[in-house]
């Protein structure tokens with residue numbers, strides 16, 4: 001995977017966390033901050049909510065709400081431990097890398113939405129194409145231009161878009177299948 005790829009993936013992941021936070025009425029930037037703070041704690045032992053509060057200066061209540069949200073999506077996990085001095089039970093949080101394909105999952109859903117919109121557009125319109133420069137027009141546009149290309153004056157030709165629609169339907173079916181499998185994996189214990 002190239003650097004650009006992984007950067008795009010991380011960006012999609014953060015965007016995903018931001019959206020989730022908004023849905024849960026949490027501060028999106030703080031949610032990302034908690035996640036990135038856990039990511040950068042490299043000793044592998046995890047951070048307690050107290051540690052997180054010390055590092056980020058955020059309230060523990062808010063931190064716990066964010067952790068709960070991330071945990072519900074398996075983006076973070078915890079282990080039980082003891083406070084180093086008092087011996088009280090504490091929870092140490094760390095990123096759950098098995099859950100990080102969530103960003104990919106979320107992107108698949110976005111792509112699916114776009115493909116469905118595209119298909120609806122293809123299904124609900126008739127199209128005309130200029131044989132000279134390949135420009136494409138909807139029926140309404142072609143009608144408005146008297147079925148001549150406004151750029152080069154060529155006569156527009158009606159386009160058969162059934163192959164485009166077929167291609168879109170196949171991609172939608174494949175993606176839906178993939179998303180269904182991902183959802184089953186995400187629900188699995």
Ligand SMILES: [Zn+2]
Nearest residue numbers: 130133149152
């Ligand atoms: Zn033209």
